[in-house]
Amino acid sequence: MRKDLVVVGASAGGVEALRQLVAALPRDLPAAVVVVLHMPAGGSSALPAILARSGPLPTATAQDGADLRNAHVYVARPDHHVVVQDGVLRLSRGPTENGHRPAINTLFRSAALARGSSVIGVILSGALDDGTAGMAAIKSRGGLAVVQDPADAIYPGMPESVLQHVEVDHVLPVVRIGPLLARLAGQHADAIAPEPASDTLLTEVAVSQDDSGAAYGDIPRIGSPTNFTCPDCSGSLVEIPGEGVQYRCLVGHAWTADALMDAYGGTLERAMWTALRTLDEKASLAHRMVGVSRGAGRELVAERYVRQEEEALAAADVLRKYLLRGGVREETGA
Template sequence: MTHNGPKIIVIGTSAGGMQALTLLLSKLPADLPAALFIVQHLSKDSSAPFLVKRLSQYTKLTCKVAEHQQTFEAGTVYMAPPDRHLLLKGNEMLVTRGPRENQFRPSIDPLFRSAAAYHGASVTGVILTGFMSDGVVGMESIKRSGGATVVQDPEYAEYPALPNNVIRQIKTDHVVPVKEMGKILVELANQADEGSVTVPTDIWQEALIAERVMNNSGMSSIEELEKAGSRSPYSCPDCGGGLWELSQQNTIKRFRCHSGHAYTKDSLLDGMSSALEETLWVALRTLEERRNILVQMSQADNDRGNRRWATLQEERADEMKVHVERLRELLAKTALADEDRINEVG
């Protein structure tokens, strides 16, 4: 692959990310011959301009909120806005409100995968502190496309789960504390590209699928998904559609639906758990509402002297109460199980 333009540094982080980002950017020179792109998991009501302004206080690099179809430049940091994905397409950015990946928007994987597809060996992927596994597949895409991979040493990460997940599944080039990353990134940005590297076909395929779906140019075609993987027995937790398992030899397994939602195994399990919990809460609310109506009916019949009907409604309400208590117990156990799993991963 022939690369034109500045080197590419993509950075993904989640919980605890702003502190790590400010330290990392403070170590980079203003004349860095690379464009930097950041995906930080954010809530919908976060202010991207406020966060960019904060980053600017710690670095000589120019910091901006990424804009749709904007051409990027060296020496500039571009941050994905809340509730928007950030993708690369050639020498411009796509900022879109496409389907969630790994239950996140913005998600780390789409940025990293698009960078790998279009820029191959000129890309350096960086993973910092955070939860879960969003970014693992993206780092693998960069690695397989000839790029470099840098991960914050989990021992020094505020939340070590995400760095640990990357290190566990990918042979990473550099695992260092954030304070030591600046020197490595400068060296990588100044390295000459060592020949042409062919981006694997499956990375290109998935990058193009995500690009079209996230840019509101249509859903994935069944034919595309059949080429990229095989139908799985699972349903998408977000839309209920069928899922395809996108597994290639020696790559991390993940899933994608016709609408564009995508998951690793970990994020799929979490999505299923969230969908199950939501269903249980709906069932609990419905049962409690039915019980309240039965109690009111019993009281009305009793006031009218219809003791037989009042007793019948009381019995039905008591039966409903048993189901309500069972659901509450199940929800409590589900919450404890999810908490234990998060602690185990962390």
């Protein structure tokens, strides 16, 4: 068995890093390359065309059932996970991870399970920590871990997270990653069989695939219940042990602690803007009713509306100042 599968994950700042990486790959690379870049669900992606112009390897959007061919680059499509299964690529609209589909962890876990020590994982520029759990799975199955030097990344969050939680084999600037992969690809993989795949890895890979709905019921078995709720569906979250804290709800949406904190910050901010709008509307209605009540000679009622208007305006002023200075994002670290 040889090291013949390279899986690459990137997010914010990742397009330029990917361009530099593929530019340095040789046209006879003895490995297939599969790329996940976080992207919006709607529309199409120009990334395959960008990478095709950047380097010598044929590059295309991943297709369901496509064989993995050496010296080819496959790019995940919007709103679909790409997974390695039975020696081919599969597309899935399984549950999102950290709010993303495609997600890096989903690809990395499936590659680790399917191909073991023949896998080389690469994490490039990106915020938060998607890819850490997936890279841990690759290492647990005998694969190699390569990380862009955080000092070289436009957004160092993802590389830093992997370095904090996983025993990484290579850390270097992105311009040196392509030549490194050219040297590593095709080398003999470790002949020693890795430990059997954990129940957690088997379950999480199954959950990421469309045809595995039965696995959803297994999620409570691989973790511990919490009082937290899923930002995507409001279901209860189960805490799953591993490299870094991870959570899944009972229908499969997955979150790391950092991504969950960021999502909670966004939910809280939306709720506070809704509250601000409600306070403004309450003050406006109270002001109108002051005039109506005084016009009808009901001065006591008018005074009650005056107090309600003043209270609503005061509360709205506090909330508006807090939101406009970015209070929610500062306190959640988002």
